[in-house]
Amino acid sequence: MARDETKKGLLQDTEGRPPDSDGHESDSDLEATDYLDREPADQPRSFSAPTPRKQWWIIRCLGRRSRCCIGTLAVVIAVFIFLSAGGAFVFKKYQEEPPYGQSPPWYPTPKGGIAQSWAASYEKAAKLVGKMTLAEKVNVTTGTGWQMGLAVGTNGPAVHVGFPQLQLQDGPLGIRFADNITAFPAGITVGATWNRQLMFARGKAHAIEARGKGINVLLGPCVGPLGRMPAGGRNWEGFGADPYLQGVAGAETIRGIQSEGVMATIKHFIANEQEHFRQPWEWGLPHAISANIDDRTLHELYAWPFADAVKAGVASVMCSYNMVNNSYACGNSKLLNGILKDELGFQGFVMSDWLAQRSGVSTALAGLDMTMPGDGLRWANGESLWGPQLTKAVLNGSVPVDRLNDMVTRIVAAWYQLGQDDETKFPRQPPNFSSWTDDRLGVLAPGSPSPQDEVVVNEFVDVQANHSIIAREVAAQGTVLLKNEGLLPISRQGLDESKLEARRRVVEQSTGKRHDGKFKVGVFGEDAGPGHGPNYCKDRACNQGTLGSGWGSGAVEFPYLVSPIEALRKQFDSSKVELHEFLTNKPLIASNDKATVDDLDLCIVFANADSGEGFVKWDDVSGDRPNLALQSGGDDLIVDVASKCGGGNADVIVVIHAVGPVLMERWVELPNIKAVLLANLPGQESGNALADVLFGDSNPSGHLPYTIGKSLADYGPGGQVLYTPNGVVPQQTFSEGLYIDYRYFDKHSIEPRFEFGFGLSYTTFTLSNLRVTPRKNKSALPAPRPSPAAEPPSYPTTIPSKDEALLPAGFRKLDKYIYPYLSPEDEIETGAYPYPDGYDTVQPPSGAGGDEGGNPDLWAIYVDVAVDVKNDGPVAGAVVPQLYLEYPAKEGVDFPVRVLRGFDKVYLNPGEIKTVHFGLTRRDLSYWDVMEQNWVMVTEGQYTFRVGQSSRDLVLDGKW
Numbered sequence: 016m017a018r019d020e021t022k023k024g025l026l027q028d029t030e031g032r033p034p035d036s037d038g039h040e041s042d043s044d045l046e047a048t049d050y051l052d053r054e055p056a057d058q059p060r061s062f063s064a065p066t067p068r069k070q071w072w073i074i075r076c077l078g079r080r081s082r083c084c085i086g087t088l089a090v091v092i093a094v095f096i097f098l099s100a101g102g103a104f105v106f107k108k109y110q111e112e113p114p115y116g117q118s119p120p121w122y123p124t125p126k127g128g129i130a131q132s133w134a135a136s137y138e139k140a141a142k143l144v145g146k147m148t149l150a151e152k153v154n155v156t157t158g159t160g161w162q163m164g165l166a167v168g169t170n171g172p173a174v175h176v177g178f179p180q181l182q183l184q185d186g187p188l189g190i191r192f193a194d195n196i197t198a199f200p201a202g203i204t205v206g207a208t209w210n211r212q213l214m215f216a217r218g219k220a221h222a223i224e225a226r227g228k229g230i231n232v233l234l235g236p237c238v239g240p241l242g243r244m245p246a247g248g249r250n251w252e253g254f255g256a257d258p259y260l261q262g263v264a265g266a267e268t269i270r271g272i273q274s275e276g277v278m279a280t281i282k283h284f285i286a287n288e289q290e291h292f293r294q295p296w297e298w299g300l301p302h303a304i305s306a307n308i309d310d311r312t313l314h315e316l317y318a319w320p321f322a323d324a325v326k327a328g329v330a331s332v333m334c335s336y337n338m339v340n341n342s343y344a345c346g347n348s349k350l351l352n353g354i355l356k357d358e359l360g361f362q363g364f365v366m367s368d369w370l371a372q373r374s375g376v377s378t379a380l381a382g383l384d385m386t387m388p389g390d391g392l393r394w395a396n397g398e399s400l401w402g403p404q405l406t407k408a409v410l411n412g413s414v415p416v417d418r419l420n421d422m423v424t425r426i427v428a429a430w431y432q433l434g435q436d437d438e439t440k441f442p443r444q445p446p447n448f449s450s451w452t453d454d455r456l457g458v459l460a461p462g463s464p465s466p467q468d469e470v471v472v473n474e475f476v477d478v479q480a481n482h483s484i485i486a487r488e489v490a491a492q493g494t495v496l497l498k499n500e501g502l503l504p505i506s507r508q509g510l511d512e513s514k515l516e517a518r519r520r521v522v523e524q525s526t527g528k529r530h531d532g533k534f535k536v537g538v539f540g541e542d543a544g545p546g547h548g549p550n551y552c553k554d555r556a557c558n559q560g561t562l563g564s565g566w567g568s569g570a571v572e573f574p575y576l577v578s579p580i581e582a583l584r585k586q587f588d589s590s591k592v593e594l595h596e597f598l599t600n601k602p603l604i605a606s607n608d609k610a611t612v613d614d615l616d617l618c619i620v621f622a623n624a625d626s627g628e629g630f631v632k633w634d635d636v637s638g639d640r641p642n643l644a645l646q647s648g649g650d651d652l653i654v655d656v657a658s659k660c661g662g663g664n665a666d667v668i669v670v671i672h673a674v675g676p677v678l679m680e681r682w683v684e685l686p687n688i689k690a691v692l693l694a695n696l697p698g699q700e701s702g703n704a705l706a707d708v709l710f711g712d713s714n715p716s717g718h719l720p721y722t723i724g725k726s727l728a729d730y731g732p733g734g735q736v737l738y739t740p741n742g743v744v745p746q747q748t749f750s751e752g753l754y755i756d757y758r759y760f761d762k763h764s765i766e767p768r769f770e771f772g773f774g775l776s777y778t779t780f781t782l783s784n785l786r787v788t789p790r791k792n793k794s795a796l797p798a799p800r801p802s803p804a805a806e807p808p809s810y811p812t813t814i815p816s817k818d819e820a821l822l823p824a825g826f827r828k829l830d831k832y833i834y835p836y837l838s839p840e841d842e843i844e845t846g847a848y849p850y851p852d853g854y855d856t857v858q859p860p861s862g863a864g865g866d867e868g869g870n871p872d873l874w875a876i877y878v879d880v881a882v883d884v885k886n887d888g889p890v891a892g893a894v895v896p897q898l899y900l901e902y903p904a905k906e907g908v909d910f911p912v913r914v915l916r917g918f919d920k921v922y923l924n925p926g927e928i929k930t931v932h933f934g935l936t937r938r939d940l941s942y943w944d945v946m947e948q949n950w951v952m953v954t955e956g957q958y959t960f961r962v963g964q965s966s967r968d969l970v971l972d973g974k975w
């Protein structure tokens with residue numbers, strides 16, 4: 016069957032669930048088994064196969080009648096009763112004295128179409144949407160079901176008006192499940208570059224590949240998790256533990272992606288800070304975790320980068336799995352209607368994370384616009400909370416027609432906004448690869464058991480172009496030099512003459528023999544080698560071989576991975592250097608290699624720490640890391656190598672690949688560990704980029720995007736993952752408020768091992784001459800909210816006829832595929848609908864809103880800070896001047912010691928001087944005032960601006 020025919024053939028119906036009638040976010044009518052009884056076996060390469068690992072519930076045992084099992088069951092039931100009681104208590108307690116308040120209602124959903132920047136797209140969208148039938152509208156909002164298309168997500172088309180299915184694919188570091196693509200460095204590595212141009216370039220290259228593969232919507236970038244907890248499993252998909260850094264990197268990535276016409280998706284909105292209990296079914300719980308956040312912290316930390324994303328024009332926002340203040344994020348009207356669509360003026364569409372939608376009508380009312388993958392409460396069962404249920408809900412009046420129109424208009428407007436109506440760039444075809452098979456032939460909806468014709472599903476289109484150059488540059492610039500006692504860079508001949516002579520003297524003194532042979536380098540650790548190959552484990556969910564990325568939906572199939580050893584083998588001059596390889600983490604004690612190790616002149620030892628998305632567990636890492644130790648015995652290996660390399664006399668370089676902070680206390684100060692490089696997660700060009708840095712072709716310019724503490728406890732109570740559920744709805748209260756990462760360390764005067772923003776270079780820089788130039792006068796509140804620059808489209812609001820939603824005659828049904836249609840027998844029951852509390856109270860528009868990205872005055876520059884930077888060292892290199900702001904004291908308001916509010920990266924030849932400007936916006940200078948419900952600038956006293964090369968190396972200051 017030709018592709019087009021099949022596509023049309025898929026427009027058929029399936030039976031639906033009973034209508035969602037409660038109008039609330041709860042799914043408590045479900046049995047626990049609903050979350051647990053799915054078998055992953057029928058999901059080849061599925062990303063979220065719900066393989067429950069820690070069963071906090073009873074279900075798994077039930078089939079087995081062993082005594083052990085009954086015992087376990089008893090214990091588990093007891094634990095359950097305890098937890099339920101705990102949960103009830105927590106619920107009760109929250110009702111009586113909500114510390115952060117139950118998320119308040121915010122209705123109705125603000126309509127898209129108020130921003131000048133989107134006005135033309137909305138006009139076009141209105142024409143198209145105005146012609147759609149009810150069924151077509153619903154189709155556009157609802158995914159077709161898990162594995163009911165070739166991408167990880169596909170919505171339905173509106174065929175008669177020419178609106179195609181959109182193809183949605185992960186993820187933040189490359190095109191997931193695809194061949195012949197680039198495995199870029201992960202977000203955390205990008206953050207470590209502190210290089211805006213590279214952030215943009217990587218996004219652009221990523222989008223070129225997406226378009227080349229037939230993808231409309233990229234499911235990235237990721238700025239949530241923000242990095243509250245250093246052990247959080249998915250921190251590596253984002254850019255670092257600071258909202259400003261995340262915001263800049265996210266916005267640049269979005270601009271890069273969208274410059275190619277591909278829609279970017281900023282995710283996960285919001286507070287999905289840990290993997291444990293992020294959603295119910297992976298963890299055998301009835302409910303996901305609730306992240307309880309106060310209003311100010313939400314604005315100043317977690318929502319901050321999302322505001323940058325909206326300001327950058329992001330097409331889509333993905334709401335997260337978890338609850339926020341005890342209301343599911345994808346059904347939380349305060350978050351979606353209030354903050355995102357009113358205050359931030361988001362003009363695109365909100366899509367759910369995969370199965371993060373937990374109810375039907377109430378999510379539509381709360382501001383969700385698209386449900387993914389379409390299946391509702393369970394994977395791949397063909398039962399959607401929208402689809403035919405949304406059709407019914409519109410017909411029975413519970414979801415206003417207006418709301419449906421806005422949902423669809425937002426999606427169609429985003430499509431126009433990105434120019435995707437241009438068929439030369441976005442042919443209306445399925446992707447040219449399949450997420451579900453590597454074979455050339457396959458079916459278009461493998462999730463359906465219905466017989467289907469085989470078609471070509473993998474065309475193996477090579478979209479890599481020269482993107483390996485960008486990947487390598489990001490990996491090199493994202494490598495942080497943490498320690499260097501005169502050792503790096505090394506030369507391809509080993510060491511340069513003077514260092515070599517020093518080494519010879521050491522050897523002569525200790526052995527009495529002149530060392531005239533080749534320079535002997537030992538390379539240690541599994542992390543230096545290829546292991547079983549980069550794609551050995553599904554979704555990269557194991558730690559073996561060198562670590563190029565974390566695991567989960569944010570990972571890709573590596574086209575190749577240049578391991579460190581491969582690059583070193585090639586690049587060391589074999590006429591001068593003898594390379595000895597020990598690509599294992601096994602201790603060297605009593606090894607046959609003792610003699611060889613005794614003779615080494617230099618050792619390079621590799622170790623790593625991995626984590627990933629919570630749907631897979633590796634070793635003791637259930638998504639989130641259990642601690643900040645190096646894995647697979649990495650610490651022991653480093654200590655061992657340091658004590659034995661060259662009989663304990665030779666120099667050692669440590670190279671770390673990691674998803675986030677690792678503790679280095681056991682070895683970082685050992686005298687012969689002369690250099691430490693943190694290469695983060697470098698992607699496919701790992702070895703090449705590392706060699707660039709080691710041999711000095713690339714002068715290291717990476718800086719830490721997080722703090723490296725001396726212990727996990729140093730990050731404070733807020734830095735700890737909740738590993739055990741503390742109630743039916745696990746409660747995680749962000750009581751540390753604004754104090755995460757360096758803000759916590761600074762507030763409590765805790766000495767980190769390496770501070771946020773830290774990174775060395777092979778040259779030295781001086782900063783001087785800080786100037787402060789006011790641009791506008793201080794005033795407490797932003798200018799009044801402007802009236803909308805454009806009018807949202809308006810459509811007739813009468814409820815359409817059911818006829819618009821009937822299954823078209825003659826369509827073949829695909830089982831489990833999700834359609835919008837009803838059958839003539841479907842009854843539409845009308846009556847009083849139990850709308851959520853507060854539904855009838857129209858909320859006043861936020862003073863912080865008014866345009867895409869919020870009140871435009873928040874983005875106006877109020878003060879300019881300039882500094883001169885000079886390279887006063889011997890070699891060319893890039894410096895990262897960072898500006899941190901200290902607020903003036905204000906009674907009754909607590910401020911962090913200082914916060915990052917500006918950075919740049921400047922390349923300088925030796926002796927060269929350049930001026931760097933930091934433009935501080937009103938938002939940069941304000942705090943979120945919960946009483947005003949607005950950003951407030953402090954008008955009394957003076958702001959202090961400190962500029963330097965890390966959060967604790969701030970040599971210049973100025974006042975305003």
Ligand code: BGC
Pocket residue numbers: 062063167185186234282368369568
């Ligand atoms: C992840 C999302 C991802 C989606 C689709 C979910 O499990 O949380 O980040 O985009 O799957 O693969």
